[in-house]
Amino acid sequence: MNETTKEGYFFSQPHQPFFILAITNAVVMMLIFALSYKGIFTLTIDNLTFHTYSLIFFLFSNAFSGFLFTTFPRFNQTKVIERQFYTTIFFANALGATLFIAGAFTSTIGIVLGMLITLISQLFTVKKLYEIYTTGMAADKSDSFWILSAFGFGLLGNALFILSLFYPSLQSVAINISFYMFIIFLAFSVGQRMIPFFSHSFAQKDPRFVKVVFGLFLLTSIFSSSGFRVGEIIVDLLLAGYMFYEFRRWELHPLQSPPILWVLHLALFWLPTAFFISALSLSAEIFLETSFYFLNIHLLAIGFLTTVLIGFGTRVILGHSGQPPHGDSIATKIFYFIQLVVVLRALFSINVAFGWGLNFLFDISFTAWLVLFLFWGGRYFKTLVYGTKL
Numbered sequence: 603m604n605e606t607t608k609e610g611y612f613f614s615q616p617h618q619p620f621f622i623l624a625i626t627n628a629v630v631m632m633l634i635f636a637l638s639y640k641g642i643f644t645l646t647i648d649n650l651t652f653h654t655y656s657l658i659f660f661l662f663s664n665a666f667s668g669f670l671f672t673t674f675p676r677f678n679q680t681k682v683i684e685r686q687f688y689t690t691i692f693f694a695n696a697l698g699a700t701l702f703i704a705g706a707f708t709s710t711i712g713i714v715l716g717m718l719i720t721l722i723s724q725l726f727t728v729k730k731l732y733e734i735y736t737t738g739m740a741a742d743k744s745d746s747f748w749i750l751s752a753f754g755f756g757l758l759g760n761a762l763f764i765l766s767l768f769y770p771s772l773q774s775v776a777i778n779i780s781f782y783m784f785i786i787f788l789a790f791s792v793g794q795r796m797i798p799f800f801s802h803s804f805a806q807k808d809p810r811f812v813k814v815v816f817g818l819f820l821l822t823s824i825f826s827s828s829g830f831r832v833g834e835i836i837v838d839l840l841l842a843g844y845m846f847y848e849f850r851r852w853e854l855h856p857l858q859s860p861p862i863l864w865v866l867h868l869a870l871f872w873l874p875t876a877f878f879i880s881a882l883s884l885s886a887e888i889f890l891e892t893s894f895y896f897l898n899i900h901l902l903a904i905g906f907l908t909t910v911l912i913g914f915g916t917r918v919i920l921g922h923s924g925q926p927p928h929g930d931s932i933a934t935k936i937f938y939f940i941q942l943v944v945v946l947r948a949l950f951s952i953n954v955a956f957g958w959g960l961n962f963l964f965d966i967s968f969t970a971w972l973v974l975f976l977f978w979g980g981r982y983f984k985t986l987v988y989g990t991k992l
Contacts, residue, residue, distance in 0.1 A: 611989045616688040617918050618986045620668025623692065624661050625979035627699055629972055631656035634706065636968040645706045647713055647767070652706060654777050655763050657903070659720055660699045662785045663756065665911050666792070667691070667727055669918060670749065674731055677746050677795075678738025687730060694723035710767065717767075721760045728753045745795040748812050752788035759784050775827045782823040786902055789910050790815065790873065796914070797866045798852050801859065805852045814844065831888060835881045838898075842878035849874065861929030862917055865937040869910035876901035886955070897951035904971075905944045912940060912978055919982045923989050930992075936978055943970045 612618055635653045638645050645652055671688050675681060698720035705712020731753060735746050759780030766772040794812065798805070818841050825833040849870055856867035880898030887893055916936075921927040929937065946967040953960045984990035 612987050613685060613689050613692075614989075615922055616671030616683060617668040617915075617922065619689070619692045620664045620671070620695075621915060621919065622979070622983075622986055623696055623699070624665035624668070625975050627656065627660040627664065628975040629979075630703065631660060632968060632971050632975075634703065636964075639964070643707075646708065646710050647706055650777075651763070651766065651773065654781070655717070656699075656702065658780050658785050659717075659724075659756075659760060659763075660695070660702070662789075662907060662911065663724070664695055665915065666785075666788055667695075669792070669914060670731065672918065672922065674734055674746070674749070675738070677740065677749075678734050678743060679740040680734050680738040683730065683734075691723050691727055694719055698723060714764065714767065717760070717764045721757070721764065724753075724757055724760055728757060744812070745791060748791040748816065749788060751816075752784055752791055755779055755787070756784035778823040778827045781899065781903075782819050782826070786907065787816065787819050789907050792914070793866070793870055793910050797870055798854070800866065800917075801852075801854050801863055803852045803854055807852070808848055811848055815841065818844070831884055835884050838877040838881040838884070842874040842881065845877070846871070846874035861934040861937055862913070862927055865909060865913040865916075865929065865940075868937075868941075869906055869913055872901070872905035872909060876905050883951075883955075890955070892955045895951045895954040897948060897955075900947045900951065901944065904940070904947055908943070908974075909937075909940050912936065912974075915978075916982070919985055920992075923985050923991070925985075925991055932981060936974070936981070939970075939974055939977075943967065943974055946970050 612622075631652075634645075635649060635656070637643060638649055638652070671683050671691075675683060698716045698718075700716070701712050701719065702716030705714070705716055728750070731750055735743060735750050738746070740746070759776055762772050762776035762779060766776045791812065794807075798807075818837050822834055822837045822841070825831075825837060854867045854870075856864045856871075859867060876898065879901055883894040883897045916929065916933055917927045946963065949960075950963040950967050952958075953963050985992065
């Protein structure tokens, strides 16, 4: 590969620049949040808004946008997305993140500008995906419909986040819509389509499955926003039982699968597990009059979302650079390490709930997060930027 080709490779496929941007944001945004949380410096925005918005719209949204810019045209059997379009979206997203960070240290004006640019970029992303959905020749577009619906809720959540800067009462609604209805439902919609396909599972899915999960996600989002804990507990139990039953029917055989597959199976089963533990922790909060400090959210965000992101991401990076999508020993260690990050963050929440005073668990858990993304990004950096074979 000559130098000219190397220089032009980075933007040759949509997932490459977006994955790099997502990894960079995962490290930078978490580092800023952690240092602010520890009181080392003060931001112009509250920590909760900074933390949730930055990870949802600057990490996970970029990663899944890059993935879908590559795969969504294939889902719908239409032409690939033009390079000029996805590079423009990439630079807009990078600018939005930069202004958001600058504003967090200087002025809310920068924060609002960064969020507005991100919202406009997201609007054009949804418009492009909608064009693909409507013009594609695929016979079955049901999965594409749900993916597009999730992006629609992402637009709503993003707009509500901006409004919540001026009307703080909207913060809870903005967070829950962006988290459950956008990024978790988006990852679920992609996963329930792709993971059985990768696993060569021929089990017939329940045709109502995604519809029912969508409805239950909407309910848990509403109940969480309104503080109706009993309703949230009931819906979490329904989600846990229904999804676990359905996933078992798919005959995925995770224990007999290679690492590049079992990590996706593990991510999938984190969904019912996280909702079941969520019901238990919320019940304990009521009876013990304590707080498990967002345990349920982090089990979903790290256990399911981060595991499926790195599992899919690793497969896409290898497969689209002309290499076998094989989880070698280093990739396998990364997959295991994600689970360690989950456990460490869960221990911090339990520590808060029972007042153990082990505050160093926060330092360890956020450091583990940084190590995870630095190592994963470092492992595949040259492949993403130059197409270098491992």
